[in-house]
Amino acid sequence: MNFEGEFRGKSVVVTGAAGLYGRRFAEAFAAEGAKVCLTDRDQGELEGLLGEMELPEGSFAHAADLTDDASMKALIDAVGERFGAADVVVNNAGIYPSGFLLDIDVADWDRIFDVNLRAPFVLSVGFAKQMIAKGVKGSIVNISSGASRKMRRTVVPYCTSKTALDRLTKGLAIELAEFGIRVNALEPGFGAGSTVSQLAEEHVKRVTAAVPLGRESKASDLGPAVLYLASSAAEYVTGATLTVDGGNSIGSLEVYQDKKHPL
Template identity: 35%
Template sequence: MMLKNKVAVITGATRGIGREIARTYAENGAKIVMTGTNHARLQALYEDISLKGAECIAMSGDVREEETAEKVVQEAINQFQRVDILVNNAGVNQRSSTLDMAINDWKRVIDTNLNGNLYFSRAVLPYMIKQKQGKIINISSTAAKSGHPNAAPSYGASKAAVDYLTKHLALEMAPYNIVVNGLSPGPIETEMVQQWHDEYRKKVLTKVPLKRLGKPKDIAGAALFLASDLSGFITGETININGGTYMN
C-alpha cells in the first residue's frame, strides 16, 4: 500500500495508460479523483475501482477548458480536503504532415497535451504549497526527443513543451517540497497502437532493444514509484520507459 490515504488526481483516465495508473494507485491505497471525456468508460472504471474498495470520484470533462481543472480539483478538496498527487496524462495525437495539418488540429493537440497540464498544475499547486508537499507527474513521449513519422508536428512539439514545463515547475516548486517529474513512454500496447498495420509494427520493433512493445502496466509501475515516498529526492526528471529506444 505505497499510497495509503494519498489523494491522486488523474486526467485522461478512461483508457490505456491513464486507466492503468488509476487502477494501480487505487490498489495501493490512494483515493482517486479522475476525469476524462468518455463518460461511459469513466463510469465503468469508477465501478471497477469502487468495487475493489477504493474511494473514487469520477468527473467528465475536457482538459482544454481551464474550468475543468478548477472543478475537478475543487471537488477533490471538498471530498478529501487535500491533493497529494497529480498525474497529467490526458493527451491526443494527430497524424498528418506539416502542410496537410489543419491549424485547428494543431491548436487542439497543443490545448490538450500542453495547456491541460498547465491548467491542472495551476489548480493543484495552491493546495500543495499550503500542505508543503506534493507530487506532479507529467506524461510525455519519445516524440519529444526526435522527429516522428507517425505523428503530426503538433504532437512532438506539445510533448517537448511538457518536458520543459516539468523542469520549470520542479525548480519553482522545490522550496515547497513539491516534486515534479515526467514519464516518457515509447510504443505502448494501447488502443492507438492496435491500429497499426503489421509492417509498421515490425518496423517499430526493430528499433526497440528489448524487442517488445511496452504495456500500460510498465508505465503505471513507474508512475507509482514517482508518486510514492521512494522517489522523494527526484525532481525535474523525465524518465524514459521505452525498452531502450532512447537512452539518456
C-alpha cells in the same frame, strides 16, 4: 519495489484515465490503497471504469474537457471538495493526431497544444495551490514521450508539444520546490492501445520489432515507474525524466532488423 503501504489513504488524480496508460496508472495506485479520481472526457465511460476496476473507497470519476477552462476549474474544485488536496497528480491525457505540417489546420495545432501542454499547466497550478493551502508536499508526474527528443514525420505538433511539456516540467519543479512539491516526467514505451485511432496490425509488428528490447510496454513496466516517482524513494528527485520505453527513444533497430550478432 515494495512501497510498504505509503500510498494507503493518499489521494491521486489521473487524467486520461479511460486510455490504456491512464488505466494502468490508476490501477497501480489503487493496488497500493490510494483513492483515485478518474478523469476523462466521457462520464459514461468513466462510470464503466469505476464498475470494472477495484478502487478503494472514496475514489470517484469526474468528466472534464481539457480544452475548456471552466471544465478544468470544475475538476480542480471537485478534487478540492472530495480530497481537500491531491497527494499525487498524473497528467496523462494527450492526443496524437497525424498529418504533414503543410496540411494541418491551425485549429488542430491549437487543440494538440491545449490538451498536451496547456492543460498540464492549468491543472498543475490549480492542484499545486490546493496542496500548498493544505500543507501537502505532493508529487506531479507529467506523462511525456520519447517523441520529445526524437522528431517524427507527420506528428511534428505532438513531438513539439512533448518537448515543451518537458520544459514545463522543469519549470514547475524549480518553482514548486520551496513548497516541497516535486514535479517529474515519465516517458512510457510503445503501447498499441495507447492511441485513440486504431493501428494496423502490420504497423504494430513493425514498430515493436524496432524497439531494442523487442516488445510493447506492459502494465508491469509503468506501474512501478509512476509509483516510484510519486514515492518517498524519490524524495530527492524533481525536474527529472524517467524513460521506460525498452530503449526505443535512444535508437531504432528498424533499418538493421536483419542484422544479428553472430553469437
